[in-house]
Amino acid sequence: xxxxxxxxEIEVSGGIPLYTGIASVSxxxxxxxxxxxxxxxxKLKTEPVYTDVQIGENTxxxxxxxxxxxxxxxxxxxxxxxxxxxRIAKSGKFLYINKSGQTVFCDQSPSEVxxxxxxxxxxxxxxxxxxxxxxxxxxxxxxxxxxCTLDTIEQVMKGDVTELSGLIEHLKNNxxxxxxxxxxxxxxxxxxxHFGRLKPQRDDAFVRALNNEFSTFKAEYNSDLxxxxxxxxxxxxxxxxPEAESAPW
Numbered sequence: 001x002x003x004x005x006x007x008x009e010i011e012v013s014g015g016i017p018l019y020t021g022i023a024s025v026s027x028x029x030x031x032x033x034x035x036x037x038x039x040x041x042x043k044l045k046t047e048p049v050y051t052d053v054q055i056g057e058n059t060x061x062x063x064x065x066x067x068x069x070x071x072x073x074x075x076x077x078x079x080x081x082x083x084x085x086x087r088i089a090k091s092g093k094f095l096y097i098n099k100s101g102q103t104v105f106c107d108q109s110p111s112e113v114x115x116x117x118x119x120x121x122x123x124x125x126x127x128x129x130x131x132x133x134x135x136x137x138x139x140x141x142x143x144x145x146x147x148c149t150l151d152t153i154e155q156v157m158k159g160d161v162t163e164l165s166g167l168i169e170h171l172k173n174n175x176x177x178x179x180x181x182x183x184x185x186x187x188x189x190x191x192x193x194h195f196g197r198l199k200p201q202r203d204d205a206f207v208r209a210l211n212n213e214f215s216t217f218k219a220e221y222n223s224d225l226x227x228x229x230x231x232x233x234x235x236x237x238x239x240x241x242p243e244a245e246s247a248p249w
Contacts (some may be wrong), residue, residue: 017074018182018230020221022206024175024198025067027139027168028075031161032066040066040075051159055081061159063132067178067190072227076180078135078190082128084157097125101133101148121149126157131192136167138176138195174198179206181219182230189219 029036034047050062060081068075087095093105099121104110111119133148142148150156152163177196181189193215194206203225209215222228 017072018186018188019069019072019074019180019227020182020230021227022177022179022196022203022225023067023069023227024071024177025069025076026175027065027171028068029066030164030168031062031064031159037066040068042066042075053081059083060128061157063128063156063159063161063164065135069227076188076190078178078192080128080131080135080192082126082132082157084154085127086124087127087129095125095130096122097129097133098122099147099149100145101137101142103130103133118145126153129153129157132156135176135195138197139174140167140171141174141176141197177201179210179217179221179225180227181217181221182232183219185220185232189217191217191219191221193217 029040031048031050032040034044037044037048048064050064053060053062060083063080063082065078065080066075067078089095089105091105093107095103095105096110097103098111098118100118102117103125104114104117106113109119109122110117111122136142136150137148140148150163152160156163175198177198179191179194179196181191183189191206191210193212194209196202196205206225210217220230220232222231
């Protein structure tokens with residue numbers, strides 16, 4: 001007899017347990033091939049496509065980072081849509097970025113408008129670059145004001161992940177914290193508006209991002225943000241959530 005089982009307390013989809021809450025994860029792959037995915041235990045039938053992906057009326061390239069949580073032994077993905085075009089808001093303002101990864105929408109160089117914005121390396125940012133930079137800063141544990149730039153950023157936006165693959169080896173001992181949710185009751189989602197460092201564990205930073213009208217999480221997640229098996233009930237986090245998790249993941 002061979003039966004794959006899970007606790008009856010766990011909501012499953014296709015036999016795959018789903019989780020909500022903040023998880024400590026390692027980055028194990030970026031844009032892997034089908035063969036590489038199989039080695040990670042991710043079962044797909046066809047070779048994944050990462051470039052020139054049509055979504056609605058727009059064409060994007062994909063950066064897909066595969067993340068592993070050792071405590072609960074699961075693997076999930078963070079998907080970033082990008083392209084080598086400058087990001088423009090509906091207002092017509094460009095998104096700017098500098099060497100320390102600060103981003104802001106502005107109709108001119110933001111260092112000329114904001115005293116707090118460093119002019120070091122300031123330039124117009126590409127679509128998806130802000131999410132990628134925030135992710136890398138948390139993953140690399142870059143200090144506040146520290147430099148966080150990629151040498152081949154334009155090539156990365158075109159789908160060349162050579163430099164990012166090198167980071168996986170360079171930062172193999174690093175972890176970061178991500179917020180997980182579940183979409184449509186069956187898809188694991190990673191929140192893209194905030195990524196946390198392993199230390200200090202600041203759940204309140206996730207809460208502030210979630211409560212911002214421009215960075216809501218369109219997925220189900222639990223109010224205390226503690227990592228747990230998915231329960232199909234949508235709850236919005238509040239400022240009363242604890243500032244740090246007690247579980248050691």
